[in-house]
Amino acid sequence: MSLLATFVGDAPMSAAIGLWVILGAAVIIDLALSLSRGKAVAVDYPPEVFVGENVDLTLTAQNAPKGLKGQIEWPDGLSGQLDITFAPAAKGTAKAKITCRAVRRGTWRCEQLWLLWSSRFGLFEFVPKVPLGLELKVVPNIRLIESGQITTSVNSALFGIKENRAIGEGSEFHQLQDFVHGMDVKSIDWKRSARRRSLVAKELRAERNHHVIIALDNGYLMREEIGGMPKIDHAITAALATAWAATIGGDLVGFYSYDVRPRVFSAPAPGRLAFAQMRTRTADLSYVSRETNHTLAMTELNARTPKRSLIIVFTDFVDTTSAELLIENIGILARRHLVIFVTMRDPQLEALTGEPPADMAGVAQLVSADQSINERRIVLERLTRLGVTVIDTEPGKVTAQLISHYLEIKAKELI
Known part of the structure; x- marks a missing residue:
């Protein structure tokens, strides 16, 4: 406005200066009205x-x-x-x-x-x-544990409606009781029945105090994000839920973490103290960029667990070539122990195979995704033939399937 008033119009210089004076006054008033105490x-x-x-x-x-x-x-x-x-x-x-x-x-x-x-x-x-x-x-996420959902499921599956009654046929002696009509004749203890001169039956229950080892691979492959979180965090959530279920089931829970070398090993221990220690140790696990040494890790784990145990391994692999040593060492571990191999499937990768490609780049992406899925299937089939129980599912379904397998193992007394 001052330039127009000075060079275009016939207004004197004082008019242009007056506009700047008005602006300066407006600035001072604006600052005076706006400034206040610190925020x-x-x-x-x-x-x-x-x-x-x-x-x-x-x-x-x-x-x-x-x-x-x-x-x-x-x-x-x-x-x-x-x-x-x-x-x-x-x-x-x-x-x-x-x-x-x-x-x-x-x-x-x-x-x-x-x-x-x-x-x-x-x-x-x-x-x-x-x-x-x-x-x-x-x-680490223990929402399912705090809500009591896992406690209710495990108690209902292992002990029935009344928690103080053992159900099912087991191998561990619980108590003697009078034989009544409808009970299995094979449960009669004939020697004690002869001494008492009345039929007495044995009440058996599923054996407890088994060793359950949670083994977490903390290598760089577990840093891959699925569903907005790294795989290691999904694995920790499922591991803690399973550890809590094993604690309720009366088993001893141990913890093992490894990457390029073994890091933490906690011997199997009973009760909630073992769960609390495991929760603390998993919370302290850092996100590393090192490659996992499966040979050293599985050899160390096999040496530290002489008793037959249920070992749950959370890990991941890229292709058949990189999984060769993993398969070999898991197979050695499965000769003595009962092994559950847990890996997480990427839903986005599977979604790529269901969409028609729009261009040549899409075709290359489709072929790559299909090849990756096929190689993953080959590795898991080889592990299954070695007697390893394989859980390969989406991250949100790992906990439910893992606890279901644990309860089935308890019911069949496979450990």
Whole structure:
């Protein structure tokens, strides 16, 4: 406006200067009306959250102007919305409720938050950086255990409706009872019946105190993301659920983790103490980029478990060539122990084989996906022929299938 007034129109120079004076006055007034005390943002959040679940965070800003917005930069272990809009709350405060998802185990910090608001006349935008102090602890997921779903399923399957009664035919002596019509004649203890001069039957129950070893491969292949989480976190969730089921079933639970070399081994122990130790150890497992040495890991595990045990191995492989040593060492382990081999299938890879390709790049992608699935099937069939129980399913179905296999093994007394 001042340029037009000076060079185009016939207005004197004082008119142009007057426009700048008006603008300067507007700037001073705008700053005077907009400046206020420093902003402070408090965040309310739970002390810990299970990996793979969402958590709500409540941000409260003090001395909040109208139209306050914010932006947060999430660490690697958390994901959520970047832009935040505050809504007026009590006098002088504004609140925002955001949802973030825990995608990695560990303790994750968000130290700072960027705020954004406009001045009263809209001549300025203020973008200060304020301390946030968010420290969220992401732990292994035991939601099914806390809800009691696994406890109810295992008690119903192993002990019936009344928990103090043993059901089924087992190999471990429980007690003697009078023989009544309808009981199996084979259960009669003839020697004790002769001494008592009345028929006495043995009540048997499934043998307990078996050794159950949870073996977790923590190599770089387990860092691949499926369903928004690394495979290792899906494996830990299923492992903890199975360990809890084994604890309820009266078995001893041990833990073993490995990558390029054996890392942690906990001897089988009874009770909830073993589960608590396992939960702590799995929470401390880091995300590594090292290749797994299956030969060293399985040899060490075989040496540490002289008694026949149920060994549940969570691992992954790429192709038949890389799986050769894995198959060989799992086969050696299966000669003495009962082995369950758990691997997770990628639903997106299978979805590629069901879609018609649109171009040559799609054809190459389809062929590659189909070849990968076929090689995976060949490896799993070879493991099955070695007597290994194979669980190859989507991450969300691993826990249910694994506990189902465990209950079947208990019922048939295969250990």
